[in-house]
Amino acid sequence: MSIRLDNVGIAVADLDAAVAFFTDLGLQEIGRDEVEGEWTDTAVGLDGNHAKIAMLRTLDRHNKIELFEYLHPDAIAREPILPNEIGMHRVALQVDDLEAALEIAARHGCMPLRGVANYRDIFLLTYVRGPSGIIVMLAQQLAS
Structure with a gap:
């Protein structure tokens, strides 16, 4: 299969x-x-x-x-999920310009949960709270 x-x-x-x-x-x-x-x-x-x-x-x-x-049936609103809660909680998108992606997210009222992190000079990444509370990880690859 x-x-x-x-x-x-x-x-x-x-x-x-x-x-x-x-x-x-x-x-x-x-x-x-x-x-x-x-x-x-x-x-x-x-x-x-x-x-x-x-x-x-x-x-x-x-x-x-x-x-x-x-x-x-009516949608059931709940508190937005936290990054450490069990279950599906984020969508990860790789972008080629994190700064531009964050500007776009901000225009939709979506801001990083904390800030931008550098993972071993391989990726810049951050979590933003997207529409309906969705956590969206935005990542820009720095090295291959």
Whole structure:
């Protein structure tokens, strides 16, 4: 059996705001849809499942993020996850200009949790709190 990662799904409170954030950082929106019906109830495991979705991908076409905004059942807001909580908690994006990426993030009200770190002169990296509280790691490779 072969296996590959197809996408990472993230529920958001405001689909348009989340798409704007990720596309401003350089991801490409490749489609939007609104899904509901028996097939989605079965696949997701929620009765009456109804959501707006957007699929984004990196420009190299290897990685995708699916964003979804629930219309029904109501989305459940919770405190943003902390970096040390168990479970999926971040999306990592490699950028070629961290300073420019941070300027884009700031325009969306998304700031580093603490600052920019230098990992062994290999990467500059930081975590920012993105739309709907998503933690997004931004990393710029310094050496190969």
